Amino acid sequence: MKSLIRRNYEKQPIADYPDYKSSSLRAPKNKNIYIPSSISEISGPKFDKNIIGKLDNDLTLNYSHNNKIPIGQKIIVHGKIVDQYYKPIEGALIEIWQANASGKYLHPNDQSNVPIDPNFCGSGRYITSSDGSYEFRTIQPGAYPYPNRGIEWRPMHIHFSIFGKSFGQRLITQMYFQGDPLIKLCPMINSIPNEKAKKSLISSLDLSLSETDKLLAYKFNIILRGYNQTFFENRKEGL
Amino acid sequence: MKNYDNFFDETPFQTAGPFLHIGCSPNSIGINNIFKNDLGVLPFEKESHSNFISISGSVFDGNSEALNDVMIETWQCNEKGEYIDGQGFARFSPNAETKKFTLRTIKPGIVKDLDGKFQSPHILMSISSRGINMNLNTRIYFEDDDLSNDTTLSIINQKDKINTLIAKKIDKFNYIFDIYLQGNKETVFLDI
Numbered sequence: 001m002k003s004l005i006r007r008n009y010e011k012q013p014i015a016d017y018p019d020y021k022s023s024s025l026r027a028p029k030n031k032n033i034y035i036p037s038s039i040s041e042i043s044g045p046k047f048d049k050n051i052i053g054k055l056d057n058d059l060t061l062n063y064s065h066n067n068k069i070p071i072g073q074k075i076i077v078h079g080k081i082v083d084q085y086y087k088p089i090e091g092a093l094i095e096i097w098q099a100n101a102s103g104k105y106l107h108p109n110d111q112s113n114v115p116i117d118p119n120f121c122g123s124g125r126y127i128t129s130s131d132g133s134y135e136f137r138t139i140q141p142g143a144y145p146y147p148n149r150g151i152e153w154r155p156m157h158i159h160f161s162i163f164g165k166s167f168g169q170r171l172i173t174q175m176y177f178q179g180d181p182l183i184k185l186c187p188m189i190n191s192i193p194n195e196k197a198k199k200s201l202i203s204s205l206d207l208s209l210s211e212t213d214k215l216l217a218y219k220f221n222i223i224l225r226g227y228n229q230t231f232f233e234n235r236k237e238g239l
Numbered sequence: 240m241k242n243y244d245n246f247f248d249e250t251p252f253q254t255a256g257p258f259l260h261i262g263c264s265p266n267s268i269g270i271n272n273i274f275k276n277d278l279g280v281l282p283f284e285k286e287s288h289s290n291f292i293s294i295s296g297s298v299f300d301g302n303s304e305a306l307n308d309v310m311i312e313t314w315q316c317n318e319k320g321e322y323i324d325g326q327g328f329a330r331f332s333p334n335a336e337t338k339k340f341t342l343r344t345i346k347p348g349i350v351k352d353l354d355g356k357f358q359s360p361h362i363l364m365s366i367s368s369r370g371i372n373m374n375l376n377t378r379i380y381f382e383d384d385d386l387s388n389d390t391t392l393s394i395i396n397q398k399d400k401i402n403t404l405i406a407k408k409i410d411k412f413n414y415i416f417d418i419y420l421q422g423n424k425e426t427v428f429l430d431i
């Protein structure tokens with residue numbers, strides 16, 4: 001029977017991580033209880049490609065007023081959504097959100113004394129094509145301070161929410177930028193104990209694409225869970 | 240021959256943070272001009288609302304405080320127990336003032352699994368927010384269903400723990416389902 005590859009919690013963040021204060025009252029004290037995949041977990045919502053508007057993946061234009069463009073360094077963020085066998089996932093819904101160039105979110109709960117950008121809302125979405133690829137055009141997000149153990153700084157980042165083919169593949173994460181000195185100080189990243197896993201959240205500068213479009217580009221591939229392979233009439237199932 | 244027992248690691252989770260609505264339900268915070276509709280507002284658009292049930296509740300932290308900055312997502316089958324494309328997904332947050340959420344949906348049916356066994360009617364739920372480093376997964380079952388042969392509940396196998404997954408019936412159309420992140424009523428969360 002089709003089942004998801006069991007999650008490896010050693011490569012995931014620690015739920016109750018004292019250096020990240022907000023986790024102390026919100027991380028459950030008990031371990032998650034493992035249940036084998038049923039049809040409920042290996043099925044999932046499918047999103048129709050026609051919900052995606054032309055500018056939904058272009059944050060430099062999707063909130064522009066009177067043809068004005070947002071302030072900041074325009075960048076491309078692109079990559080592929082694949083499963084644990086590196087098989088591309090078509091039809092994956094990617095939703096992103098981020099701060100503007102000054103490090104301000106267009107959100108009623110962001111009370112910081114930093115300017116909003118009237119032409120930037122920081123919201124984008126895309127559904128992957130058959131090769132699993134995606135691309136966003138956006139503005140380099142600013143780093144921002146937040147209260148933790150005193151005031152600390154978030155490295156520059158973009159939030160990613162992804163739906164693959166099944167509810168069990170659901171992923172919410174953050175992408176960071178190569179070379180940002182704030183990365184190694186960030187308790188949210190450091191809640192991941194495994195170094196290789198941490199590094200997989202850092203996008204890499206990709207000058208090949210930058211040349212054609214005259215934009216700095218960053219590459220960020222995302223791996224969603226795969227399914228256990230079982231022999232079925234001499235061929236592997238689910239490939 | 241390729242060795243298919245070797246696979247890559249899943250990309251790690253990070254907290255969704257306090258501003259997740261910008262990406263996941265922008266219309267709910269007044270960013271109205273970019274996406275026509277927020278996703279998951281109505282889990283069953285084509286169904287008649289007259290047979291909808293309401294499941295209401297709050298998400299409590301370790302200080303027994305109800306949270307309003309969480310995002311809840313649910314996934315379920317229809318009343319015949321079938322998972323159908325384009326139906327069954329909902330996404331919502333508690334009300335900013337009352338700190339209560341309400342899921343209006345149809346009551347799911349008994350689910351026939353791939354191995355031919357049956358699961359009691361249930362809804363999958365995922366919770367994300369600031370302070371939650373990795374989405375929490377749980378299930379909603381219903382007090383008025385036969386829960387005696389359900390695989391998941393039999394794995395949990397402790398009455399007080401199982402009770403945290405069961406929505407209490409108020410009347411024919413209304414259920415209560417509260418989620419406790421910590422404390423002696425801590426909800427059972429699942430490694431799915």
Ligand SMILES: [Fe+2]
Pocket residue numbers: 154157159256
């Ligand atoms: Fe953020």
